[in-house]
Amino acid sequence: MRKFWLIVKREYVTRVRTKGFIFATILIPILSTGFFAFSIFMATRQNDRTMNIAILDNSGGFADAISKSLRNNLPNGLPAFRVVQTIDRPSSEKDARKELLAQVNAGSLDGFLVLPKNITGAKAAEFHTRNTGDFTLEGTIGHAVSDAVITRRLSDRGIHVENLRDVIHNVEIKMVKVTRQGETEEKGQTFITAIVLAMLLYMTLIMYGIVTMRSVLEEKTTRIVEVLISAVTPFQLLAGKIIGVAAVAFTQYLIWITSASLLGAYGGAMAAALRPGSSIPTLHVPPLVLISLPVYFLLGYFLYASMYAAIGAAASNEQDAQQMQLPATLPIVMSFIMFNVLLRDPNSTMSVVLSEIPFFSPILMLLRISVQTPPLWQIALSILLLILTALGVVYLSARIYRVGVLMYGKRPSLVEILRWVRYT
Amino acid sequence: MDAVLVDRVTKSYDSVTAVNDLSFAIKQGAVFGLLGPNGAGKTTTLRMMMRILVPDTGNIRILGEPLTDKTQDLIGYLPEERGLYQRMEIGKILVFLGALKGLTEKEAGRRTGAWLERFELTKWTKKKLIDLSKGMQQKVQFIAAVIHQPPLLILDEPFTGLDPVNAILVKDIMLELRAQGATIILSTHRMEQVEMMCDSICLIHHGRNVLHGDLRAIKKSYGKNTLRIECSGDGNFLNQSGLVENVNHFGEVTEAKLKPGADPQEILKAAVRQGVRINRFELVEPPLNDIFIEKVGGARA
Numbered sequence: 163m164r165k166f167w168l169i170v171k172r173e174y175v176t177r178v179r180t181k182g183f184i185f186a187t188i189l190i191p192i193l194s195t196g197f198f199a200f201s202i203f204m205a206t207r208q209n210d211r212t213m214n215i216a217i218l219d220n221s222g223g224f225a226d227a228i229s230k231s232l233r234n235n236l237p238n239g240l241p242a243f244r245v246v247q248t249i250d251r252p253s254s255e256k257d258a259r260k261e262l263l264a265q266v267n268a269g270s271l272d273g274f275l276v277l278p279k280n281i282t283g284a285k286a287a288e289f290h291t292r293n294t295g296d297f298t299l300e301g302t303i304g305h306a307v308s309d310a311v312i313t314r315r316l317s318d319r320g321i322h323v324e325n326l327r328d329v330i331h332n333v334e335i336k337m338v339k340v341t342r343q344g345e346t347e348e349k350g351q352t353f354i355t356a357i358v359l360a361m362l363l364y365m366t367l368i369m370y371g372i373v374t375m376r377s378v379l380e381e382k383t384t385r386i387v388e389v390l391i392s393a394v395t396p397f398q399l400l401a402g403k404i405i406g407v408a409a410v411a412f413t414q415y416l417i418w419i420t421s422a423s424l425l426g427a428y429g430g431a432m433a434a435a436l437r438p439g440s441s442i443p444t445l446h447v448p449p450l451v452l453i454s455l456p457v458y459f460l461l462g463y464f465l466y467a468s469m470y471a472a473i474g475a476a477a478s479n480e481q482d483a484q485q486m487q488l489p490a491t492l493p494i495v496m497s498f499i500m501f502n503v504l505l506r507d508p509n510s511t512m513s514v515v516l517s518e519i520p521f522f523s524p525i526l527m528l529l530r531i532s533v534q535t536p537p538l539w540q541i542a543l544s545i546l547l548l549i550l551t552a553l554g555v556v557y558l559s560a561r562i563y564r565v566g567v568l569m570y571g572k573r574p575s576l577v578e579i580l581r582w583v584r585y586t
Numbered sequence: 587m588d589a590v591l592v593d594r595v596t597k598s599y600d601s602v603t604a605v606n607d608l609s610f611a612i613k614q615g616a617v618f619g620l621l622g623p624n625g626a627g628k629t630t631t632l633r634m635m636m637r638i639l640v641p642d643t644g645n646i647r648i649l650g651e652p653l654t655d656k657t658q659d660l661i662g663y664l665p666e667e668r669g670l671y672q673r674m675e676i677g678k679i680l681v682f683l684g685a686l687k688g689l690t691e692k693e694a695g696r697r698t699g700a701w702l703e704r705f706e707l708t709k710w711t712k713k714k715l716i717d718l719s720k721g722m723q724q725k726v727q728f729i730a731a732v733i734h735q736p737p738l739l740i741l742d743e744p745f746t747g748l749d750p751v752n753a754i755l756v757k758d759i760m761l762e763l764r765a766q767g768a769t770i771i772l773s774t775h776r777m778e779q780v781e782m783m784c785d786s787i788c789l790i791h792h793g794r795n796v797l798h799g800d801l802r803a804i805k806k807s808y809g810k811n812t813l814r815i816e817c818s819g820d821g822n823f824l825n826q827s828g829l830v831e832n833v834n835h836f837g838e839v840t841e842a843k844l845k846p847g848a849d850p851q852e853i854l855k856a857a858v859r860q861g862v863r864i865n866r867f868e869l870v871e872p873p874l875n876d877i878f879i880e881k882v883g884g885a886r887a
Contacts, residue, residue, distance in 0.1 A: 168682065168686055172682055176673075380671075383669075384669035384672055385665065385668065385669030386669050388638070389663060389670075389683065392637075393658055393683070393687050394686060395655075568633075585599075
């Protein structure tokens with residue numbers, strides 16, 4: 163036991179001190195916080211300058227109505243648009259376009275709107291401007307044109323409307339999530355939580371699986387493994403390594419969860435400081451999810467890390483290991499692809515079956531738990547199946563590891579690897 | 587009590603039998619040469635002693651005890667393929683490996699300091715292994731094998747990569763450990779090293795014991811059938827005499843194996859007749875190299 167802890171300690175201490183770990187641990191929260199702040203900033207960012215635009219109206223008679231709709235102001239009080247020129251049914255559309263284009267290129271005009279003939283039919287209008295990436299601009303102008311055209315269509319049918327917005331604005335539907343704990347208003351935060359947690363599991367399972375594989379491979383290629391297993395049993399060495407890397411992963415989780423809760427607590431205040439008036443939905447993570455996350459991570463990690471360790475032991479160099487990774491990586495990637503199936507209907511037979519399969523359950527059952535609490539027996543069954551499978555895979559991996567670390571040379575075939583399991 | 591007892595051990599991998607009904611014993615305090623051509627089964631045998639591999643049949647005892655966790659700590663091992671953690675400080679590597687072999691970390695730290703000083707590596711203590719020269723890495727690896735002062739030391743080609751000064755240092759430490767009661771197993775292809783250091787040997791071929799016992803006794807059993815000559819002039823008289831089986835020229839020294847019953851006096855006469863100047867003319871026991879080639883080459887043919 164003492165030797166086992168020495169292995170765990172060495173693995174933990176050397177990994178936690180690597181630059182890679184420090185960077186990943188510190189940079190990922192900083193980057194995601196930065197990304198969060200940046201996206202709030204970008205989403206609420208508006209032009210602070212009046213746009214000078216022209217309207218080229220081939221249908222005729224829309225310019226006034228559109229200009230009237232575009233009378234909203236910027237946050238700094240200036241008007242958002244100024245219609246500096248309107249061209250009603252030009253004799254030559256081609257010449258008119260050419261002239262407006264020249265003005266845009268010269269900078270005296272920020273953009274021009276082109277309405278085709280018969281806009282009341284189902285035709286598209288065009289807005290020509292240098293910067294087409296501004297989605298709020300597209301929305302504002304789109305609304306203005308639609309309102310004018312719809313007003314015209316109605317008046318053509320004898321209905322006269324003074325202010326169309328008052329008539330056609332949509333009725334909002336509030337989604338309310340029902341759980342046993344009560345009802346909470348849904349603004350998409352349940353899905354965001356579910357996806358973020360499942361993504362986290364997906365990334366860390368692969369990342370720490372590969373860390374374990376590299377660690378095994380390093381000891382094999384530097385040949386120190388022969389000295390080590392003259393002092394400890396291969397099983398002690400493998401178990402110590404897997405537990406040591408798990409401790410590293412938990413350290414990282416702890417740092418991330420702490421910084422995420424800080425962000426949750428102060429994120430709203432941060433957003434408010436950046437843009438007064440904006441609000442973000444608070445993420446509500448049920449306690450069951452918080453308990454399931456470490457349980458499924460740990461069990462999933464044991465399952466996959468031991469597979470990765472066996473691969474590291476069977477390979478003799480980094481290239482071989484890369485090529486042999488597929489059996490371990492594929493189920494993780496498949497769980498990721500099946501996100502959609504589960505999110506669409508978490509209680510369909512398909513979803514239930516998939517989330518009970520041990521190789522998928524770490525990610526998929528956690529996803530189900532965070533979207534909608536499944537019956538407890540389903541959670542218990544998935545954990546039981548996962549534990550049994552993990553034990554079996556750890557056993558097989560340890561037997562492969564024991565033989566593999568002493569085998570050098572060409573990449574072994576699957577048949578050879580399976581034969582190693584039977585060696586005494 | 588024997589330091590090591592290997593009793594009718596067999597080990598196979600799939601269709602290959604690496605070790606075949608092998609038996610030998612090593613006396614406590616001996617320097618024992620484990621010899622054999624490449625692929626003879628030496629490494630498999632050593633690994634079974636260290637419990638890295640399990641024999642299919644047969645029995646191994648270390649200092650009278652069957653193999654357990656405890657016997658593992660009694661062995662120090664320098665593998666032929668050297669290697670330690672590349673990116674770990676050498677001081678920490680040695681403390682870790684010492685602790686794995688049963689020392690407390692404090693004691694391992696104390697001994698690491700003493701050994702690094704003896705090998706003049708003290709100022710490198712906090713350097714990573716990768717920053718050291720090949721020769722220095724070899725020294726670190728040797729320390730790793732002896733740090734827990736094992737009663738049984740297994741050294742596979744201990745002198746490769748060492749300059750003559752460090753080779754002498756390593757040899758002196760081996761003799762010191764032996765004087766303190768340690769048993770040393772030396773696995774090497776360098777027969778002159780075996781002749782200088784070992785008191786007993788075992789020669790393995792195709793996983794079988796083909797020759798073992800006290801080295802002096804083995805050589806004596808071959809008798810003084812070899813001529814060692816230093817001469818200036820044409821050395822052809824040896825072949826022309828028709829009295830030798832084969833001739834080995836080493837440059838300065840020439841060795842020739844006499845045919846059974848041949849009289850060395852006749853060869854000396856032939857040399858004098860041809861006007862060759864003889865500086866040395868000695869009748870000796872066959873070198874271990876020749877015994878090795880005879881045993882292994884003969885078995886192959």
